[in-house]
Amino acid sequence: MTKTVTLSHPTGILKGRVQLPASKSEANRALIIAALAGGKSELQNLSEANDTQLLQRLLNSDSDTIDAEDAGTVMRFLTAYYAVTGQQKTLTGTDRMCQRPIKVLVEALQELGAGIAYLGEEGYPPLQISGFKGSGKKHLKVRSDISSQYISALIMVAPLLPDGLELELDGKISSRPYIEMTLALMKHFGVEASFEGNTITVPHQKYQPATFAVESDWSAASYWYSMVALAKEADVTLLGLREDSHQGDKAIVDIMRRLGVHTEFKQEGVRLTKKHAEKRVTFDFSNCPDLAQTIVALCAALGIAVEMTGLESLRIKETDRIQALQIEVLSMGASLEERTPGIFQMNPTLLTNRELNFRTYEDHRMAMAFVPIALLQPIQIQEPHVVRKSYPRFWEDLEKMGFEVTANE
Numbered sequence: 207m208t209k210t211v212t213l214s215h216p217t218g219i220l221k222g223r224v225q226l227p228a229s230k231s232e233a234n235r236a237l238i239i240a241a242l243a244g245g246k247s248e249l250q251n252l253s254e255a256n257d258t259q260l261l262q263r264l265l266n267s268d269s270d271t272i273d274a275e276d277a278g279t280v281m282r283f284l285t286a287y288y289a290v291t292g293q294q295k296t297l298t299g300t301d302r303m304c305q306r307p308i309k310v311l312v313e314a315l316q317e318l319g320a321g322i323a324y325l326g327e328e329g330y331p332p333l334q335i336s337g338f339k340g341s342g343k344k345h346l347k348v349r350s351d352i353s354s355q356y357i358s359a360l361i362m363v364a365p366l367l368p369d370g371l372e373l374e375l376d377g378k379i380s381s382r383p384y385i386e387m388t389l390a391l392m393k394h395f396g397v398e399a400s401f402e403g404n405t406i407t408v409p410h411q412k413y414q415p416a417t418f419a420v421e422s423d424w425s426a427a428s429y430w431y432s433m434v435a436l437a438k439e440a441d442v443t444l445l446g447l448r449e450d451s452h453q454g455d456k457a458i459v460d461i462m463r464r465l466g467v468h469t470e471f472k473q474e475g476v477r478l479t480k481k482h483a484e485k486r487v488t489f490d491f492s493n494c495p496d497l498a499q500t501i502v503a504l505c506a507a508l509g510i511a512v513e514m515t516g517l518e519s520l521r522i523k524e525t526d527r528i529q530a531l532q533i534e535v536l537s538m539g540a541s542l543e544e545r546t547p548g549i550f551q552m553n554p555t556l557l558t559n560r561e562l563n564f565r566t567y568e569d570h571r572m573a574m575a576f577v578p579i580a581l582l583q584p585i586q587i588q589e590p591h592v593v594r595k596s597y598p599r600f601w602e603d604l605e606k607m608g609f610e611v612t613a614n615e
C-alpha cells in the first residue's frame with residue numbers, strides 16, 4: 207500500500223464543483239433506527255464512508271464476533287443495539303478502539319438490565335454482550351462531558367424499553383448538536399422525545415419505517431473551505447449541503463466567515479468564494495470537535511493566531527488529536543500550547559518553504575486537515591488511505607480540482 211502521497215497545486219486557483227461524501231453521522235443513525243423500526247425503510251445517499259459501509263455489513267451479520275474497527279459510532283451504537291435487542295455478541299475493534307472509553311455507556315445499559323462484561327480492561331472494549339433482562343429502571347443519570355455518542359446510543363434504543371427512558375445529563379454537554387441530530391432522526395422515524403434542561407425523555411413507542419435521504423457531510427466540507435481560504439482565487443460549489451442541516455459542523459460557515467471564506471446557499475449546495483480574513487480569532491469547539499484540526503492547520507498556514515476551547519474530547523478520538531496537532535504544527539514552525547487548563551493557543555509562523563511531510567496517526571482528519579497547505583507549497587502526507595473512514599474519494603476529488611497527487615511507494 208502507498209505509504210505517502212506528494213501533493214501540489216500548479217496554479218493555486220480553485221474553480222469547480224465537488225460532490226461530497228454523505229454524512230456518516232446521519233447515515234449511521236438512520237441505519238440503526240431503520241433496523242429497530244423493522245419493515246422496509248428506504249435510506250437514500252448512504253455514505254460510502256467505511257464507517258457506514260461497515261455498520262451496514264455488521265447489521266446484516268449473524269456472526270458472534272463483531273469488529274467495529276476504528277468507528278466510534280459503530281462501537282457505541284451497536285453496544286446499545288445488541289444489548290437492548292437481547293443479542294449475544296462479542297464486540298471488539300482496532301487497538302485504538304480498545305483504548306477509547308465506553309464505561310459510561312456500559313454502566314447505563316447494565317443499570318437498564320443488559321448483560322455486558324469487559325473482556326479486557328474495565329471501561330474499554332472488547333465487550334461481551336449477553337442478553338437483556340429489563341430492570342424496570344426508567345430514570346438514569348449519565349455523564350455528558352466525555353462523548354455524546356453514549357447519549358445518542360442510549361436514546362436511540364430507549365423507545366424499545368418497556369417504560370421508556372428519562373436520561374439526566376450530568377455535567378457539561380459536549381458535542382450537543384450530535385444529540386440533537388439523533389433526536390431529529392428519531393422524530394423522522396415516528397418517535398417523539400423531549401430535551402428540556404438537562405433531561406431527555408423518550409416514552410416507550412414504536413419506530414415507523416420511513417424514507418430518509420442523507421445530506422452531504424459538513425465535516426468533509428470543512429477541508430474545501432480551508433482550501434478556498436488558502437487559494438489564490440476560488441469559486442467552489444460543494445453539492446448537497448443544506449441551510450437547514452441536522453449537522454453541527456455546519457458551524458464551519460460562521461468560523462470560515464472570519465477566516466476568509468464567504469458562503470452562499472444555493473439550491474444545489476453552497477458556493478464558496480474568498481473574502482478578507484481576521485488576524486486573531488477565538489473559537490469554542492465544544493459543539494463541533496471534528497472541525498478543530500481543520501482550523502488549527504489552516505491558521506498555522508495562514509499565519510493567524512487562534513485561541514481555542516472545547517478541545518477536551520480530541521484526546522480520545524481516532525488518535526490523541528491534541529498531541530498529533532502539536533507535533534505536526536511544530537513541523538511547520540508553529541506551536542500549539544495549553545496555556546491554562548482547557549485554553550489552547552496556536553501561535554503560527556509564516557511558511558518559508560520548509561519541507562513538510564505530515565504524519566497522520568491512523569486518523570482521517572489528520573490527513574485531510576493538512577492537505578490544503580499544498581496550495582501554498584508541495585507537501586507530503588503519510589498513510590493516505592486513512593481517509594477511507596469518512597471520505598474515500600478525497601484524493602480523486604483533489605485531482606479533479608487541479609491538485610497533482612503522486613503516490614510514493
Ligand SMILES: O=C(O)C1=C[C@@H](OP(=O)(O)O)[C@@H](O)[C@H](O)C1
Pocket residue numbers: 230231232278279352353354355358380381384495496519
Ligand atoms: O455521534 C456522532 O456521529 C459523532 C459524535 C462526535 O463524537 P463525540 O460525541 O465523542 O465528541 C464526533 O466527534 C464524531 O465524529 C461523530
Ligand SMILES: C=C(OP(=O)(O)O)C(=O)O
Pocket residue numbers: 276277278279280496523524571596
Ligand atoms: C471522531 C470521529 O469519529 P468516531 O468517534 O465515530 O470514530 C471522527 O470522525 O472524527
